[in-house]
Amino acid sequence: MELVRAKDYTDMSRKAANIISAQVILHPDTILGLATGDTPKGTYAQLAEWQKKGDCSFARCSSYNLDEYVGLSDDHPQSYHYFMRKYFFDLVDIDIANTHVPDGAADDPAAACEEYDRMVAAAGYPDLQLLGIGRNGHIGFNEPDDHFARGTHVVDLTESTIEANSRLFDSIDDVPRQAMSMGIQTIMLARRILVLASGADKAQAVHDMVFGLITPKVPASILQLHPNCTVIADEAACSLC
Ligand code: PGA
Secondary structure, eight states: OEEEEESSHHHHHHHHHHHHHHHHHHOTTOEEEEOOSSTTHHHHHHHHHHHHHTSOOOTTOEEEESEEETTOOTTSTTSHHHHHHHHTGGGSOOOGGGEEOOOTTOSSHHHHHHHHHHHHHHHTOOSEEEEOOOTTSOBTTBOSOSSOOOSSEEEEOOHHHHHHHGGGSSSGGGSOSEEEEOOHHHHHTSSEEEEEEOSGGGHHHHHHHHHSOOBTTBGGGGGGGOTTEEEEEETTTTTTO
16 A cells, blocks of 8 residues: 655645546546545546546546445435536546446345446456545445445445535435445455545544554555555645554
């Protein structure tokens, strides 16, 4: 695992966009693993700018997102389907038919998770997986637990995640209590992983991910075992490292 120290959010976003851009220039048919949240928004915006200028293209890429809330349809403004269209898919030349996000509105979420896992496996797993990290060390919606989850699965969200995400909903009661998330094994099978972190409220999680014990209590700590994982964290997020 390597730690790249960025100055601030803009610097982190540009560094991440540089790596993703280089990846799709070298391998135009890259399978991207994508993340939502505030952290990657700047990276997506930078990539969209470069794509518009003709510096890179996503036309031959496909993508698999990490997670989605259970019970939200894909046109719900807080769904991750909606987020991805707004902040990335609609801004670049990727073919929307080649983008994939777990189906939060599925009648049988557990079966939909299994199907999603089969699809990611059949595609051959992401060449590059982009990740944010939660304040509690979660990746995707893999929350602190006593074991590492394997494939895509339905997760009960912790109170801290519900509270962190409530800023995006009208009230905390509107935050879904469950999500579908790629499992740790699925994430670890990506050939390259890029973790982004910004802000002092991520400093403990970044420290524990990079230097802490490998434990499901800090799901991101397992990334220490990945052969090609880069963390890009800004000064505030690196402040304990
Ligand atoms: P954030 O979320 O980018 O909105 O901080 C990251 C995460 O919880 O994985």
